[in-house]
Amino acid sequence: MTKKSKFDVTEKVKQALLEGLQKEGLQWFRPWKSGDNHPINHFSGREYRGINQFFLNHVMRARDYSVNEWATLNSIVKAGYRVKTDEMTKYSEVYNWKISYCVFKPKGSGKWYTKLDECIRKEKCEESDVYTNFSMFYFRVYNISQIEGDIKPKRVPTEEVEITPIESAEKVIRDYKKANKKLTIKDVNQNRAYYSPTEDKIVMPEKKQFKKIDNYYKTLFHEMIHSTGHESRLKREGIVDFTFFGADRYAFEELIAESGAMMLSGLSGICTDCGDDETNSQAYINGWVKRVKMEDSKAVVSALTKSARAVDYVLEGK
Numbered sequence: 512m513t514k515k516s517k518f519d520v521t522e523k524v525k526q527a528l529l530e531g532l533q534k535e536g537l538q539w540f541r542p543w544k545s546g547d548n549h550p551i552n553h554f555s556g557r558e559y560r561g562i563n564q565f566f567l568n569h570v571m572r573a574r575d576y577s578v579n580e581w582a583t584l585n586s587i588v589k590a591g592y593r594v595k596t597d598e599m600t601k602y603s604e605v606y607n608w609k610i611s612y613c614v615f616k617p618k619g620s621g622k623w624y625t626k627l628d629e630c631i632r633k634e635k636c637e638e639s640d641v642y643t644n645f646s647m648f649y650f651r652v653y654n655i656s657q658i659e660g661d662i663k664p665k666r667v668p669t670e671e672v673e674i675t676p677i678e679s680a681e682k683v684i685r686d687y688k689k690a691n692k693k694l695t696i697k698d699v700n701q702n703r704a705y706y707s708p709t710e711d712k713i714v715m716p717e718k719k720q721f722k723k724i725d726n727y728y729k730t731l732f733h734e735m736i737h738s739t740g741h742e743s744r745l746k747r748e749g750i751v752d753f754t755f756f757g758a759d760r761y762a763f764e765e766l767i768a769e770s771g772a773m774m775l776s777g778l779s780g781i782c783t784d785c786g787d788d789e790t791n792s793q794a795y796i797n798g799w800v801k802r803v804k805m806e807d808s809k810a811v812v813s814a815l816t817k818s819a820r821a822v823d824y825v826l827e828g829k
């Protein structure tokens with residue numbers, strides 16, 4: 512347990528926020544709204560809360576861990592496991608606040624208590640005589656993916672469904688990947704889909720996590736359309752110059768991605784209105800699309816022109 516100042520932590524929050532926003536845009540905020548994937552302690556099952564939840568989710572996303580379970584080095588060793596050698600320095604920090612109570616005595620000689628009533632009782636004083644001190648400590652924890660050998664997650668994975676890939680959609684994805692070798696498309700067992708322009712990488716939940724396979728494709732098409740905006744491709748403003756304050760521009764890019772995904776879905780014969788799916792990011796995205804004023808028909812026409820261009824790029828590579 513090591514002491515930390517509040518300043519260190521707020522600075523870290525700011526850094527994590529900026530990194531996340533630069534990497535994934537506003538989409539980055541989404542996982543904190545869904546309640547099924549909070550970080551827990553692997554051994555005790557206890558949920559991490561507040562700032563710790565924020566940090567651990569951030570690390571999990573940044574490193575593509577598939578399980579949101581963590582443990583201290585001590586508890587890992589005690590349970591007979593060990594952290595992989597090259598992961599030893601890649602620990603994460605979990606913060607705890609400690610409150611202690613003391614009755615002021617000259618030269619700070621008072622005894623510190625962890626409980627207020629104990630302090631009052633033993634010092635025979637009033638509550639108003641007691642000073643409270645907050646101190647912050649941090650523990651180092653490791654994700655269970657950093658542990659050597661086969662360690663089973665504590666959380667039971669959700670029921671798996673039979674997956675039948677849709678060949679027409681698979682072909683669109685295969686061809687696009689072949690023509691764009693620098694782009695990474697990765698399925699990870701987690702519940703978000705995004706495109707990172709800085710890494711030129713699409714991260715998707717796994718197919719089995721979608722109630723309907725069509726939703727997987729439509730979500731991936733949405734992210735693929737974003738990726739056409741990369742500076743090495745169509746250089747679209749909303750992707751190349753993404754800034755965190757540009758919410759309207761972001762909404763415009765979302766409209767392009769969403770309408771492009773509809774076109775690609777239609778063209779590859781999957782359903783274009785796949786119904787609601789909890790792993791489908793679009794419900795969230797639609798909130799942003801609403802920011803583009805529909806009465807502003809120029810904006811809509813311009814978005815549709817750009818999405819048609821993006822669809823051509825996916826299908827034809829130009």
Ligand SMILES: [Zn+2]
Pocket residue numbers: 733737765768796
């Ligand atoms: Zn999007």
